[in-house]
Amino acid sequence: MCPQRASTLEGKAAVVTGGSKGYGRGIAGALAAAGARVWITGRSETALGEAAAATGAAAIRADATSPGDWDRVFKTVLNAAGRLDILVNNAGGGVRIAPMDEQTDEAIAESIALNLTGVLYGCRRAAPVMKRQGGGIIINVSSGCALHAWPGWAPYSAAKAGLNQFSHCLYTELRASGVRVTTVTPYWGATDFTQAAGIAHVHPAATPEIRRQCIQPQEMGSLVVNLCAMPPHLEVPDIVIQPTVQPIEPL
Secondary structure (H helix, E strand, O other), X not given: OOOOXXXXXXXXXXXEOOOOOHHHHHHHHHHHHOOOEEEEEEOOHHHHHHHHHHHOOEEEEOOOOOHHHHHHHHHHHHHHHOOOOEEEEOOOOOOOOOOHHHOOHHHHHHXXXXXXXXXXXXXXXXXXXXXXXXXXXXXXXXXXXXXXXXXXXXXXXXHHHHHHHHHHHHHHHHHHHOEEEEEEEEOOEOOOHHHHOOOOOOOHHHOHHXXXXXXXXXXXXXXXXHHHOOOOOOOOOEEEEOOOOOOOOOO
């Protein structure tokens, strides 16, 4: 009998934000199945507990927009594992999808905090840890809205465009230290995004037939595992994923 091969990411320590549902849950499950030791974060303790039981990850209730919560996440992971090899900044949301003259200052601030500032907080803490280790990978999950323009999506799109440019800058800063930074930019996905943003009644991706043809959480998980498992001397700064069912007719 041939000896059993070690799992792809055996012994790696990983953090996935927004890990209780959607892409985050799919990513956490795939990383755990590949042998990584995974921590998921999110705001709902109940949802985190359910996701942890389903994926084999450990749960930390934490808000990605809170610097104090980020400090607690890093303290927990580093005390337990002594290192951090993978950080997936997946937490995000539409908050309020509406024309600018129907937006509120509070919704704009929340969208920027959730989709951009929180990622910066996490990366600021991950960068020195991974530099000391001489390796690691940061994967920032963006959106097709970072690349194209649709009416009603301005605050969210601005935040995601900022996320892409931030990731590119971070890539240039960390590559000499052996730390990789990848921006994953997906389009329509089979997640709860449209429901959370209050647009499920008008968005095509919320219909069951279209949803089945969108990017599935487990497919996103497989992609992330493959990115993490690439040889350390190879870089993938950007990757864009589009489901064939989605029409691309923006500005």
